[in-house]
Amino acid sequence: MALLACIALSSFLFTADPKGNLSISPVRVFPSKTNRYPRRKQEMGFVNFNISADLTSLFHWKTKQLFLYLEAEYQNTQGILCVNNTVVVWDRIVRRKEDAVINFAGKNKYAFREISSSFKKVPSSHYSLKYNVMPYVGVLTYGEAARTAEAVDFVWEEHV
Amino acid sequence: MFTEELKAFRRLGFRHVLLQVLNFASVIASGLMIWKGLGLLTNTESPIVVVLSYWFHGTRFYRGDLLFLTNPASERYHTGDITVYKIPGADIPIVHRVLETHDVSEKVKIPGLVTKYPGDQLLLTKGDNNYVDDIELYQGLDWLERKHIVGKNDFPQLKYALLGILGLLALIQRE
Numbered sequence: 001m002a003l004l005a006c007i008a009l010s011s012f013l014f015t016a017d018p019k020g021n022l023s024i025s026p027v028r029v030f031p032s033k034t035n036r037y038p039r040r041k042q043e044m045g046f047v048n049f050n051i052s053a054d055l056t057s058l059f060h061w062k063t064k065q066l067f068l069y070l071e072a073e074y075q076n077t078q079g080i081l082c083v084n085n086t087v088v089v090w091d092r093i094v095r096r097k098e099d100a101v102i103n104f105a106g107k108n109k110y111a112f113r114e115i116s117s118s119f120k121k122v123p124s125s126h127y128s129l130k131y132n133v134m135p136y137v138g139v140l141t142y143g144e145a146a147r148t149a150e151a152v153d154f155v156w157e158e159h160v
Numbered sequence: 161m162f163t164e165e166l167k168a169f170r171r172l173g174f175r176h177v178l179l180q181v182l183n184f185a186s187v188i189a190s191g192l193m194i195w196k197g198l199g200l201l202t203n204t205e206s207p208i209v210v211v212l213s214y215w216f217h218g219t220r221f222y223r224g225d226l227l228f229l230t231n232p233a234s235e236r237y238h239t240g241d242i243t244v245y246k247i248p249g250a251d252i253p254i255v256h257r258v259l260e261t262h263d264v265s266e267k268v269k270i271p272g273l274v275t276k277y278p279g280d281q282l283l284l285t286k287g288d289n290n291y292v293d294d295i296e297l298y299q300g301l302d303w304l305e306r307k308h309i310v311g312k313n314d315f316p317q318l319k320y321a322l323l324g325i326l327g328l329l330a331l332i333q334r335e
Contacts, residue, residue, distance in 0.1 A: 082266040086239045088259045
């Protein structure tokens with residue numbers, strides 16, 4: 001038990017804090033419909049982004065894999081709603097140290113939508129690249145590699 | 161088949177057998193106490209969960225891996241947290257990661273839901289190896305809420321690593 005605790009606690013000894021770069025284009029919003037309720041309108045946001053980060057310092061003998069995720073944070077405080085939202089728009093699993101240097105330009109993997117069906121009352125959003133180090137044995141650790149310095153606007157498109 | 165054991169028991173006497181039974185019962189009772197105590201400590205129904213199937217989590221959690229769960233009552237869940245949740249009507253808890261959180265800071269009526277109060281969270285989860293989120297698993301719910309969550313997994317133990325360590329321990333103790 002003590003050995004187990006020692007090994008688990010040793011995860012606190014590793015204090016790597018890698019940083020990266022993140023750039024997000026304004027989010028393009030399109031009118032759409034929800035899958036589940038086909039008659040309900042739902043706006044969809046499309047996020048195009050560029051990520052670069054060197055996360056090799058997170059790989060040590062106990063690291064099984066890294067779970068990376070890009071999340072959007074925004075508040076909807078106008079109108080009747082007052083809700084803080086965080087939405088993961090992209091993620092990647094990194095299993096080898098060689099794959100831990102990330103240079104990726106792409107768009108969101110997952111649907112980005114507001115619970116109130118529209119982004120009109122949302123002024124802007126912030127984005128952060130976070131990671132979760134998953135060990136073979138021990139404590140899961142989380143960290144943030146990059147964050148947008150300036151808020152990202154929403155832009156409305158007329159046609160898909 | 162058991163004649164030898166029966167003979168041995170008879171030799172030792174009835175008191176000894178009774179002692180063995182009591183020992184056994186006390187081990188079980190203390191195990192149960194520890195389990196329940198842990199449950200109280202971590203505020204979750206099942207503080208230790210064994211992964212039954214590869215598919216539940218998807219990020220390479222194998223059958224037999226142990227997960228230690230906590231469920232702090234006042235702490236909010238974040239994206240990226242690995243949670244164990246149970247949908248009313250479904251028997252099996254699911255171990256997936258939080259994909260979206262929506263935190264209510266003022267009393268609000270969200271379209272399609274009952275009124276939400278400050279501190280309420282609406283969550284969406286997804287298994288790491290799945291392409292889509294868990295909405296199909298929610299049996300009609302649009303969002304998970306705190307009350308559906310059994311606990312948060314901060315402390316996974318890979319079965320083989322755990323066995324290896326326990327094996328090492330056993331060896332060391334024998335020496």
